[in-house]
Amino acid sequence: MKTLNESQLNELQQDLDQIRDQVIADLGERDANYIGKVVRLHRSLEVGGRVMMPFGFIPPVFLAATTALGLSKIIENMEIGHNVMHGQYDWMNDPSLNSQTYEWDTACGGDSWRRTHNYEHHTYTNIIGKDRDYGYALLRLSEDDKWRPAHLLQFANYVLLSVFFQWGVGLHELEFERLRNREITLKEKTPFLKEFFRKGGRQAFKDYVFFPLVTLPVAPVVLAGNISANLMRNLWSSTVIFCGHFTQDAETFSEEECEGESKGHWYLRQLTGSSNFTGSRWVHLLSGHLSYQIEHHIFPDLPAHRYPEISEQVQAVCRKYGIHYNTGSFARQYGTVLKRIAGFSLPDRLRTRLLPEFNNAVA
Secondary structure (H helix, E strand, O other), X not given: OOOOOHHHHHHHHHHHHHHHHHHHHHOOXXXXXXXXXXXXXXXXXXXXXXXXXXXXXXXXXXXXXXXXXXXXXXXXXXXXXXXXXXXXXXXXXXXXXXXXXXXXXXXXXXXHHXXXXXXXXXXXXXXXXXXXXXXXXXXXXXXXOOOOHHHHHXXXXXXXXXXXXXXXXXXXXXXXXXXXXXXXXXXXXXXXXXXXXXXXXXXXXXXHHHHHHOOOXXXXXXXXXXXXXXXXXXXXXHHHHHHHHOOOOOOEEOOHHHOOOOHHHHHHHHHHHOOOOEOOHHHHHXXXXXXXXXHHHHOOOOOHHHHHHHHHHHHHHXXXXXXXXOOOEHHHHHHHHHHHHHHOOOOHHHHHHHOHHHXXXXX
């Protein structure tokens, strides 16, 4: 981890707080119009996809319906749900965009996400042993996790996690690894499991029972379209999220080096533990602007569409303190994610020989 002295950390905090204050002072109609337009786009795509789906026995219509429904789910989850639940639009006092009550179109309950992601991940970003989003307690991505033969299969586990991503995120709070080690009991997780089955059951009923049933006799076509749309959303969202923290240059941290950290140190950890990727305006929209993961992690409650505007200022701050601003093309960043997953599936002796760029990956 890049080290700065206390004076530099204080100055870093002041520089970043100044950027944040500028955006806060400028929030208003432009931001409200933006999120309103995105909500209308999502609804139009969902209605279009649902209406076309019963005619999906015509192959081009099936492709159009599935794409429209998949895009609507991606936009709702990434640019609306994720960002609204971070509190980015609470200042509007719009009940439909309230961070504490919003419920998104995925199997993970909003309250569970607010506990595991909004609090846990954003507080302890990339601290090994504290941030359970780092590898989702399923993947070995650093030397801190001792290699075991089972890790040879972790690339297959990664593929399965991506395919069923909404269910993986939904079950994240179950803390399976602690259940397996008998640190907690299933009885202690009963309230969470009730919440999970209630939300997950509602999602499954909607996509896999209700809409197919009301479109008899073409239920199999509608069922196939809904499964395909969910798969499209799962693969895209997992890929975007993995690119945020698991790239080659994204740093990890120990609990000891983060003890009693100041706000400036917290900023430094977010800057060096996150990674961006470049792309078109549509790539940024469909990623919920998590293509600007660095800006998101230092300012999680600022409207995400503002991140491209402040990126140059954040980069200037990084240059001032000699901090690496981790960005690159989507293909390059995702390529390093796949190499990290594959590399740490191997015994350390073999990995250090084949993939020396991941040696001493934990700062």
